[in-house]
Amino acid sequence: MSGSNVKASKGIAGMILAAVIGVPLFVYLLIKLFTSGSGIDITRSTMTTEAVSARLQPVGSIKIVDGGPPGSKSGKAVYESLCISCHGTGLAGAPKFADAADWGARISKGFETLWTHAIQGFNAMPAKGGAADLTDDEVKRAVAFMGNSAGAKFEEPKVEGAAAGAAVDPATKGKEIYDSVCMACHTAGLAGAPKFGDKADWAPRLKDGVDNAIAIAIKGINAMPPKGGYSGSDAEFAAAAHYIINASK
Ligand code: HEC
Numbered sequence: 001m002s003g004s005n006v007k008a009s010k011g012i013a014g015m016i017l018a019a020v021i022g023v024p025l026f027v028y029l030l031i032k033l034f035t036s037g038s039g040i041d042i043t044r045s046t047m048t049t050e051a052v053s054a055r056l057q058p059v060g061s062i063k064i065v066d067g068g069p070p071g072s073k074s075g076k077a078v079y080e081s082l083c084i085s086c087h088g089t090g091l092a093g094a095p096k097f098a099d100a101a102d103w104g105a106r107i108s109k110g111f112e113t114l115w116t117h118a119i120q121g122f123n124a125m126p127a128k129g130g131a132a133d134l135t136d137d138e139v140k141r142a143v144a145f146m147g148n149s150a151g152a153k154f155e156e157p158k159v160e161g162a163a164a165g166a167a168v169d170p171a172t173k174g175k176e177i178y179d180s181v182c183m184a185c186h187t188a189g190l191a192g193a194p195k196f197g198d199k200a201d202w203a204p205r206l207k208d209g210v211d212n213a214i215a216i217a218i219k220g221i222n223a224m225p226p227k228g229g230y231s232g233s234d235a236e237f238a239a240a241a242h243y244i245i246n247a248s249k
């Protein structure tokens with residue numbers, strides 16, 4: 001009598017144990033089954049609430065220094081953030097911006113002499129205008145920008161990456177960027193984003209041409225932050241955009 005009671009309670013304990021371990025395991029496996037292959041992995045770092053909301057920050061708080069990585073500042077951006085402090089008004093004898101008379105004799109020294117002086121310093125002109133963290137190319141771009149404002153025809157050194165633009169492959173690099181950045185919104189159509197692979201979503205956006213759509217996306221539009229928050233080059237962003245668009249035509 002008491003023996004069968006022990007057996008029965010052992011049996012019940014076994015069933016409870018099975019339920020405690022087995023049910024969550026079953027649910028876990030079910031979830032795995034349904035989320036694998038859907039392309040949305042909720043554990044991915046790019047899909048966390050923080051990561052998504054970081055990308056939804058207003059434009060001003062995304063750190064984009066004139067569109068990109070260190071060394072990519074344009075001549076205009078360097079001039080306006082620094083050189084203007086002396087060259088805007090002609091402080092301490094600095095040749096004034098857009099003043100052909102001030103610049104004429106200097107321009108005839110040639111681009112190379114001018115940027116060498118700008119990089120190394122020249123009398124009251126401090127080396128790199130005092131900003132040692134500017135790259136040589138950024139200073140050269142600023143020299144070209146100022147010289148050209150006063151009639152020169154200097155060519156700003158290209159931003160690395162932009163020149164190699166055509167070489168960025170949408171199917172590999174583009175996909176990689178899509179998977180880590182763009183999919184957060186474009187897979188599910190978050191905030192009105194045109195969905196990946198959805199022809200009807202994409203058609204109206206492509207009516208003025210693919211390049212036009214990409215240019216809009218680089219600048220950002222409504223809930224689409226500039227470059228989708230991607231911090232790499234325009235060419236890389238374009239590869240990601242081509243990857244999405246190719247799948248949605
Ligand atoms: C602190 C003031 C100051 C700042 C900031 C400054 N400059 Fe100058 N710059 C001068 C002065 C003064 C001269 C004239 C020097 C002379 O001819 O004796 C000059 C001259 C130049 C020249 C002509 C050199 C030549 O060979 O005639 C270039 C080019 C130039 N600056 C580029 C730049 C660039 C690019 C920047 C920003 C990155 C910059 N400067 C920032 C004061 C400044």
Ligand code: HEC
Nearest residue numbers: 182185191192193205213216217222223224228230240241
């Ligand atoms: C934070 C969400 C978000 C992320 C991340 C994002 N996008 Fe978008 N994207 C949007 C939204 C929303 C729109 C639609 C904006 C509108 O027209 O109102 C859009 C529109 C676009 C368009 C169409 C622009 C047009 O002309 O209408 C392109 C192209 C695009 N995104 C590419 C990308 C690429 C490439 C990435 C990744 C590098 C990316 N997006 C990342 C939200 C996002």
